[in-house]
Amino acid sequence: EIVLxxxxxxxxxxxxERATLSCRASQRLGNYLAWYQQKSGRAPRLLIxxxxxxxxxxxxxxxxxxxxxxxxLTISSLEPEDFxxxxxxxxxxxxxxxxxxxxxxxx
Amino acid sequence: EVQLVESGGGLVKPGGSLRLSCAAxxxxxxxxxxxxxxxxxxxxxxxxxxxxxxxTYIYYADSVKGRFTISRDNAxxxxxxxxxxxxxxxxxxxxxxxxxxxxxxxxxxxxVTVSS
Numbered sequence: 001e002i003v004l005x006x007x008x009x010x011x012x013x014x015x016x017e018r019a020t021l022s023c024r025a026s027q028r029l030g031n032y033l034a035w036y037q038q039k040s041g042r043a044p045r046l047l048i049x050x051x052x053x054x055x056x057x058x059x060x061x062x063x064x065x066x067x068x069x070x071x072x073l074t075i076s077s078l079e080p081e082d083f084x085x086x087x088x089x090x091x092x093x094x095x096x097x098x099x100x101x102x103x104x105x106x107x
Numbered sequence: 108e109v110q111l112v113e114s115g116g117g118l119v120k121p122g123g124s125l126r127l128s129c130a131a132x133x134x135x136x137x138x139x140x141x142x143x144x145x146x147x148x149x150x151x152x153x154x155x156x157x158x159x160x161x162x163t164y165i166y167y168a169d170s171v172k173g174r175f176t177i178s179r180d181n182a183x184x185x186x187x188x189x190x191x192x193x194x195x196x197x198x199x200x201x202x203x204x205x206x207x208x209x210x211x212x213x214x215x216x217x218x219v220t221v222s223s
Contacts, residue, residue, distance in 0.1 A: 034209040036152075043202055043213040044152065055211065087152055091209060095168050096142075096154040 002027050002090050004099035012107040019075040021102045023088035028068050032092040035064055035073045038101075039084045047086075048073060080106075109133040109212045111203045116217030123193050127217055129186040129203030137161075137181035140206035143188050145199035146216075153199075156188065157206065171197075193221045 003026040013019055023033065031051040036044040046055040048064035051071055061076040075082055083106050088099040115127040127143070143155040156177040157166045165177055176189040186203055200216035 036210075038152075043215055044210075045213070046209060046211050049209040049211075089152075089209070094166055096157070098152040098154065101151045 001095055002029070002093050002097050004088050004090055004097055006086075006088060006099035006102045008102060009100070010103045010105060012105050013078055014107045015078050015080055017078050019073075019078055019082070019104060021073040021075075021086055021104070023066075023071045023073070023099050025069045025071070025090060027093070029071075029090050029092040031067055032090055033064075033066070033071045034089045034091070036087045036089065037082075037084050038087065044087065075104075078104075109205065111205065111212060111214035113201065113203050113214045113217035116201065116219045118220045118222065119193055120223050121194060121221055123221070124189070124191045125193070125219060127188040127190065127201055127219070129214060131184045131186065131203075131205070134205070134212075136179075136184040140164075141179060141186045142204040142206055142210065143177060143186075144202045144204050144210070144213075145197075146202070147196070147199045150199075155201070158186070190219065193219070195221050197221050 005024045007022045033051045035048040037047050038044040047058050052064045063074045065072050085101045085103050087101050110132045112130045140159050142157045145153050145155050158177045174192045178187045198221045200218050202216045203214040204210045205212040
């Protein structure tokens, strides 16, 4: 099973600041890495797929990068609605696995 | 508009069973792999099971293998999860998820609570 480790566990930033979230895989993934945003009490929403492709309707301030075992989600300038929990997910190997999440909170 | 609506959750005793359903609309259901993903209260996301468009390929997480059964009815645009031998650790919100490579649409979830 591929283990995804996200860091940091919690990130405290202010609106307007840049956020950098990390996801490290225990094995090489190729580019089959996705990022999801989840707000309290809501279903997750797809942000990024195949490491760097923005999903439909996702603002340009969200970007993804990386390959192999190290991946990054960057939010260039935080908006108030961006404070949420973010998960990475791999579909390179069965079973499909998710990272444990990074909570992005308002400082 | 793609819609996924889960139902069938509830309170069940340890060892009990439930059948979760997901009604899909707004897309060609029979063309997509479908998944169940769960989330225990206050915890992260856990993939549970996947089923290919014609049910040829079915996969389960080790934590549910032998207890849960995924199925679909393409004529009725419906996805199911039969959950048996339930344990306290199966308590979670269960999401129905379309696999558009990646998981592009999620339902709002149905809560399963396992407690005596």
